[in-house]
Amino acid sequence: MIKKFAIALFALASMAFSANAQLYVGGSLGFSNSNSKEVDDGKTELNPSQTTIGFSPEVGFFLSEQFAVGAYINTNFTFSNNRDTENQIKSNTIVWGITPYARWYPIQSDKFGLFLEGQLFFRHEGGKTKVAGVAADAPKTNAFGLQIVPGLSYNLTDNLQLQLRLDVLGANFTHTTITSADGKNKEISNNCGFNFNSRNALRLANVQVGFIYKF
Numbered sequence: 001m002i003k004k005f006a007i008a009l010f011a012l013a014s015m016a017f018s019a020n021a022q023l024y025v026g027g028s029l030g031f032s033n034s035n036s037k038e039v040d041d042g043k044t045e046l047n048p049s050q051t052t053i054g055f056s057p058e059v060g061f062f063l064s065e066q067f068a069v070g071a072y073i074n075t076n077f078t079f080s081n082n083r084d085t086e087n088q089i090k091s092n093t094i095v096w097g098i099t100p101y102a103r104w105y106p107i108q109s110d111k112f113g114l115f116l117e118g119q120l121f122f123r124h125e126g127g128k129t130k131v132a133g134v135a136a137d138a139p140k141t142n143a144f145g146l147q148i149v150p151g152l153s154y155n156l157t158d159n160l161q162l163q164l165r166l167d168v169l170g171a172n173f174t175h176t177t178i179t180s181a182d183g184k185n186k187e188i189s190n191n192c193g194f195n196f197n198s199r200n201a202l203r204l205a206n207v208q209v210g211f212i213y214k215f
Contacts, residue, residue: 021061024070026163028210030054046083053077058212060101066108072099074123090130091138097123105153113153117165120146137181145174159215165208 035049053076060070076095082088099121107114125141151165173192179185 021063022214023059023061024068024212024214025057025059026161026210026212027055027057027072028163028208029056030208048080048082050078050080052079056210058210060103060212062214066105068103068105070101070103072101073097074099074121078127087132088130089132091127093125093127093138095123095125097121108153111155113155115151115153117149117151118146119149120144139181140179141176142179143174143176147173159213161212161214163210163212165210 031051031053033049033051034047036047038045038047054074055076056072056074058070058072060068062068074095074097076093078091078093078095080089080091080093082090099119101117101119103115103117105113105115122144123142125143127138128135129138130136149165151163153164154162156162174190176189176191178187
């Protein structure tokens, strides 16, 4: 699988160097936190808490005004705590991956643009879980697939572009393998489909905000 992604990256680089390409770099940074409590008849109950930090550096090439190729390196850290004093469960999850892509701008003006991004992604997830003070490795998840994601762009300057990718709309295929911590059991699944979630369209968790700088 790693070999296939290396071939895909080499093909993208070859396309860029064989054309009159314009280099750009960028990325996105994300942070979310959920932390709440409930008070019932004077008794306070803590709800589970979760903190997620994500960072995705990006490099690519504009092959023309309407077509670009590039790749992301995706990293994501999640810290969870059920905050149950009698049976406390804590987990730390690390997700990393790489996503080569091709991006097409069918609509573009001096400032605003609409793009479609075809992505080939690989993702690995692992971590540790601590139950009542006893730590253990969490199951490992490997996933790869294809997806098409729409997005919006806004040119802040001639070189700096703001981007929003909309996870509420897209088409995808994903192959996932979950392996138990001891390596003895595996769960394999394949999923494909088209999704549009209008209820979550305005949630920040479903909108990725990033930027690119064109040289």
